[in-house]
Amino acid sequence: MKRDRNGGIWDFEHEMAAAGGDQDLILGLDGGTTSTVCVCMPVIPLTDNHLPSDPPPVLARAVAGCSNHNSVGETAAKETLEHVMADALSKAGSTRSAVRAVCLAVSGVNHPTDQQRILDWLRAIFPNDVRCSVHNDAVAAMASGTMGKLHGCVLIAGTGTIAYGYTEDGREARASGAGPILGDWGSGYGIAAMALTSIIRAYDGRGPQTMLTSSILQELKLSSPDELIGWTYADPSWARIAALVPVVVSCAEAGDEVANGILLNAVQELASSVKAVVCRLGLCGKDGKDSCPLVMVGGVLEADRRWDIGQEVISCISKEFPGMRPIRPTVEPAVGAALLAWNFIKEQS
């Protein structure tokens, strides 16, 4: 077994090893800015060339904090990743020697250099014959909707937003995902920031009056739009602002024109990210009529409201690309990452 740089993390293996009889395992990890999830699944022998329609059972699941190296720094990110993998294996009653493949899908991995750095570190942790792969977290979201197949488009819209596309021959493209300053206007942050702006504009006479004023001030327990300035700049967290999206949806459902306009604009923005990716990769063929999966993930796209942002995005995309098949994943992204790892083993065998 490889060196234990973080003395203690892998100590549990000494006891497990005595038990013997390890089942072959795969690890799938979804590393986000708020939390990191690692699942451990058994390698079930494949009977044909296709992936099964149901994923293998999750043997163990471990959760840790942020593993985005841009947010917490590389050392802390790696420690979190190593801990959560060890935790999942320990809960599964197994050790690294049972692992056949590992797939890490981590937010903040945007360049081949990021990928290579994490891959080198990962290979130093696991035995040489373990199939390791490192991706952006969008890959896990995509795979969670397609049972491990990287083909089609994934649209993620939570606090931020990004669209990724993958062709069957391995090409990739992305749109958005550049953060709020650089125009991710369909994100939860973008929607809520527009709502806050509308309140200020109504208050100082630049824009029409809106129900958003009373609803958001009530939500934030503030008494005047003036106080929004202090509230906004007191804490730079994008998630804190994005958390106001349900209030905007409620106002739109109640017929508020301003809130409605903000959501319609977000729909156009989100659809334009998907359409840009589909066009660049030719995902719907030359005439735009080919079938192609569109995996939709994130709080903004959840179909739990009468004003259904996700449904409107699909309607908007379908006008141009009628073959786009929306998929709302039934498994979590970490399972998607594990299915990718499983896919790699299948390709190798």
Added chain:
Amino acid sequence: MKRDRNGGIWDFEHEMAAAGGDQDLILGLDGGTTSTVCVCMPVIPLTDNHLPSDPPPVLARAVAGCSNHNSVGETAAKETLEHVMADALSKAGSTRSAVRAVCLAVSGVNHPTDQQRILDWLRAIFPNDVRCSVHNDAVAAMASGTMGKLHGCVLIAGTGTIAYGYTEDGREARASGAGPILGDWGSGYGIAAMALTSIIRAYDGRGPQTMLTSSILQELKLSSPDELIGWTYADPSWARIAALVPVVVSCAEAGDEVANGILLNAVQELASSVKAVVCRLGLCGKDGKDSCPLVMVGGVLEADRRWDIGQEVISCISKEFPGMRPIRPTVEPAVGAALLAWNFIKEQS
């Protein structure tokens, strides 16, 4: 003389006092987020009810760093303010006993409580008979264009933007000035952020190609739009992004449609701030035809380019309010603050 809490700041007065024969003085201070300027001017006896067309000569001028309490904290802000006033008086070869009036116009003073706190502190520094006043820095900009008269509208557009209006009977109103998250879209920051966004949108296929890509990447010495994400989030300073405005203007002058669209949008935004203030205060009378000064300040409004943002803003406002008289101040805001202090003395006498 009052207590010297910052031992040393006022030490120079002991030597000056011996010289005697102090001329009556006023202090005007413009405190911004990047720098603070204090000027010292003589009190010239007024011959009639009107202010002269030329301001009194500046006897001394002192410069210090940021005095916005939101940026540096209250203690540091006050120390900067006290230092720069002492410095100006010392350079003028005089002492606090010669001062008749002080006017501080400091950015970040948005609420009566901010104003009162600084006023109490200011009164503890100067003799009881000194006329002290504390305002937002927009007041100094307004007064710099109207020779100390608070009537009309001032539009400031630098890194940020704000419009303030003042009626002759003492009412005030503002628009914008809520920062980039809350939609100050005509600001230098707003213009540059839109340009950066356009580059990302062109790059990922959501928007049209634009000359801004090559021009801004060259300016920032970056090789790909991808690198803009890291550049943007590496340093949260708004001024650093706003510094790209001249590049956007150059591209618009060269005929780039995207850059042109960004500037036209900024013009609409800046004009809408002024119009909102004029409407709320009725500054141009019931029919909107009355004459009213519009003081224009800040890098974005400087008339030094062929694509003249300030001129376009005036054209846009004039369609609705033909009596708006644009004024580009010939003295600096600190002199405007001193003229306000002078005005107060005149009103008292």
